[in-house]
Amino acid sequence: MTSTSRTVIVDRPVEVVAAYLSDFTTSAEWDPHTVSCRHLDDGPLAIGSRFENVQRLAGHDSSLVYTVAEFEPGRRILLTGGNDTVDSRDEMTFTPTPDGGTQVTYSIDITLKGAAKLATPVMPPALKKLADEGAESLEARLRAL
Structure with missing residues (x-):
């Protein structure tokens, strides 16, 4: 398993x-x-709600x-989640x-x-790069809310 975490702070209310x-x-x-993400269920968000998330990594789409x-x-x-x-x-x-x-x-x-387990040794730097890019984009988007 490869893990990472990022924290961003924005001047927007927690509820929003x-x-x-x-x-x-x-x-x-x-x-x-993320290329696209859709809610697969009807009704409000709750435990058990499902989403299909299509991601593009290294030029390939993966759902x-x-x-x-x-x-x-x-x-x-x-x-x-996963596949x-x-x-x-x-x-x-x-x-x-x-x-x-x-x-x-x-x-x-x-x-x-x-x-895919063969790629485990290269996961930490790849995940770090993805997390850094995601955090930067997330912070910018939240500031625009």
């Missing part, structure tokens, strides 16, 4: 930021590697299906700052499966 990011379809707006495993509205969301080559655990926590802003911590754990 948490609602925006908990709707995982918005990852297509702020994650530079992952995520499920909301834990959800504390306004505080935290945990999504687990035949990868399992992913994505957690976002939302903490109000003293000045009315929000601290967002995005943590991800990636486990490669099957033949």
